[in-house]
Amino acid sequence: MLKKNNFKTVTLGSLVLATAIGGLATQAVADVKIGALYPLSGGLALLGEESYRGLELAVDQINENGGVQGETVVLETGDAVDNNQAIGEARRLISQEEVKAIFGTFSSARAIAASQVAQLSQVPYFELGAVADDVTERDLSYVFRTNPAASNFAETIINMLVESIAPELGIAPSELRIGIIHEDSNYGSSVAKHQRTFAEQEGLNIVMEEHYPASTVDMSSIVLSLQDNEVDIVLQTSYQDDSVLFLRQANERGYQPKAIIGAGGGYSMTPTANAVGHEVIDGVYDVDFTQFAINPDFAPGVEEFVDAYVERFGESPRSGHSLMNYVGGHAILSELDQASDLSATTIRDAMTGIDIPVGTTAAGIGIKFGENNQNERAIMMGMQWQDGELVTVYPEEASVADIRTHQ
């Protein structure tokens, strides 16, 4: 009797245990593993982490709504602290973690290095934040990009100048004397190259062009040259330190052009405005990824995004990078949910199905992969510092304020 009972208990126990293990195992296999490759430590950690937070929010939302093809999405992070480590981490994610795809990367140099690895292993690589042309211009069939690229920077800058700023100033665009200054890495040089092309198409008058190393400690000779050439409109493509240095030195030397238009994070971040002084940066223009002072009719969901961000991370977003990563990540994961399976070729082919018009995502961008798998509906926003806040002023349907010119 006792024996029989014992036997029963043991059998039952093993059954329960086996089911439990089996259950665990099925669950572990069933999760959809996605690599998240960002610089999470080192010099680029601040915006790298900001970008990663956007992807995390996208994954949270997808999982709340039933995951991808019924399975929970799990993010496996890789820390792309430099180019070598980006390659190493991409290899680890692919061979050890066996991720279905890699999302990243914020930094163009890291993206270019790591996406090469993904292409060789035929694992889809989705770039949500790096802007250099070369990310998509290398004929890599598994590399997609949802965010706007360097050419979009230049295009928006020149269009905003021609369509909005010049009319507001009451001067014909061709009569404005334009000076281009930029830091001399791949980023600054490629934006400047496109600025020249678009400016020439519009018949604008570029009177000066100079580049400098981003680590420069003195820009007074550039300010003197701009003054000497009587430049009306300064286009600067820069990181944070050189943005601060230029705006300070221009102000201190009493140089007041009709407009300063910056490109990128150096001009968008509040710490820059704090360093330069809000009265000095007032009126300065900036073209960048979508920020948060934008018309919600053009960017439906942006307010909900900020609420979700604050709830999850306990602070307001530090830049628009999280928003751009969120929108890109969410669109791709939603599309994967519709796909038949998660093999690399299916994922790759499914991407042609994405067709989201401009003005319908939380960042205002549309998504449709075109030539070289670059999102041809990616757009930048034109913004202006007004009373201590960076507000969207261009294009008009996205704007929340009118352009202010200081004559």
Added chain:
Amino acid sequence: MDLLFSLVINGLMLGSLYAMVSVGLTLIFGITKVINFAHGEFMMIGMMLTYIITTYLGIHPYLTLVFVVPLLFLLGIVVQKYLIEPLKDSDEHIQIFATVGLSIAMINLVLMLAGSNNFNTPSSGLRETLGLGAATVLTGQVVIMLCSIFMVGGLHLFLTKTQMGRAIRATAQNRNAAQLMGINVSRINMVTFGIGIACVGIAAVLLSPLYPVNAQTGQSFVLIAFVIVVMGGLGSIAGAFYAALIIGLVDAFAGFYLGSSLKDVAVFGIFLLVLIFRPSGLFGNARKLAHVS
């Protein structure tokens, strides 16, 4: 004419800033024979300290000199005693690697603690512009100019007129002979390293109201500081001062007439010419160079 005047003033202001950063480096180089690749990072630490003390105590940035300079002096002594001194009998390359390693460690320590954010020391009126004829300068720049002259003069007096100064110079001339004369060479090395780092501490305090600081700030200044030290003659303090002014002027003029993209070509071109025609530097002499190598 106005333009020329502006360029000269800009060049001198930039030059005296470089001079402040370079003086400590040339002192350490000349006396202890250590090439201190972490020099810029000591400056970055000094700027961080200035920022922290200024914001927490709410005092004028210049008042932080009383904290920052002694702290950096001590830091210098500790580094010399526990990092450089134990390596004194090993190959020179090992010492170089040690300071490079120290530099990387310091940058990453700050990245770990403070992230890659920029910190702005309040300008406290030091960014006010002064009209100097056609040129404009900041009050903080004028202070840097004056202090660099005092610093160079003060160090010169210290090295020539005091007992400690003479002991330091004796050590520089011949370590073994100095030791035989009863000079405690390792103590001299410690004090010299401390003074060199304290000098860059002064530079850090004066620079802080004018430049934001982040973990990488030291890197922006240190390469040009090495050029200045070599150009002025290894270990020559007056040489470093004049070389810094020359580099500042070349930077300003080349930046305007050749463009910012080519100004480094001019700076390093002149540096190469000096190396070819006066390998011991503008103000160094062959004896010193032979001694260093």
